[in-house]
Amino acid sequence: MAKRYWLFKTEPDVFSITDLKKSPKQTTCWEGVRNYQARNMLRDDIQVGDGVLFYHSREKPMNVAGTATVVKAGYPDKYQFDPKSKYYDEKASKESPRWFLVDIKLDKMFKNPVTLDEMRTMKGLDDMVLLRKGSRLSIQPVSAGEWKIVCKKGG
DNA sequence: GCCAACGTTGGC
DNA sequence: GCCAACGTTGGC
Numbered sequence: 001m002a003k004r005y006w007l008f009k010t011e012p013d014v015f016s017i018t019d020l021k022k023s024p025k026q027t028t029c030w031e032g033v034r035n036y037q038a039r040n041m042l043r044d045d046i047q048v049g050d051g052v053l054f055y056h057s058r059e060k061p062m063n064v065a066g067t068a069t070v071v072k073a074g075y076p077d078k079y080q081f082d083p084k085s086k087y088y089d090e091k092a093s094k095e096s097p098r099w100f101l102v103d104i105k106l107d108k109m110f111k112n113p114v115t116l117d118e119m120r121t122m123k124g125l126d127d128m129v130l131l132r133k134g135s136r137l138s139i140q141p142v143s144a145g146e147w148k149i150v151c152k153k154g155g
Numbered sequence: 156g157c158c159a160a161c162g163t164t165g166g167c
Numbered sequence: 168g169c170c171a172a173c174g175t176t177g178g179c
Contacts, residue, residue, distance in 0.1 A: 035174075036174090036175095037174095133172085134171080134172045134173065135172095136172075136173060136174085
């Protein structure tokens with residue numbers, strides 16, 4: 001399957017790209033996604049080798065801070081089975097897990113993080129899911145063209 | 156299966 | 168911190 005591209009949102013005070021850099025092997029599992037649309041993408045669509053734009057939300061200025069690569073495709077999120085976790089879901093079972101996650105590895109930290117305002121003014125990003133009004137998905141598809149434009153700008 | 160109420164997200 | 172947009176829940 002052809003390589004695809006995605007955008008993962010995170011709040012930097014919860015997990016930033018610097019945290020990813022400091023992680024063992026600069027790899028982390030992307031746990032805690034509890035939205036069905038995002039779940040479907042994690043489970044069905046995101047493949048090893050796919051590119052990820054690492055987006056910081058709720059930070060000033062909001063920005064794409066760098067890129068990552070998917071190193072492990074969709075598998076059940078173990079936190080859904082852990083009653084102590086805030087991600088616990090009593091309706092999930094190991095036989096039919098409800099929530100999935102992938103592992104990603106840091107690729108590049110952008111020299112110049114690309115801010116939301118900049119992306120609004122850049123050519124070729126008009127259809128980007130992130131820029132659509134009311135777009136709240138924490139995992140979004142990104143086109144190859146959008147990927148190229150953002151990476152080029154980021155350095 | 157509809158939809159009002161409620162909770163959360165996230166840009167501002 | 169506010170609040171519009173959106174997703175989920177639960178009563179009917």
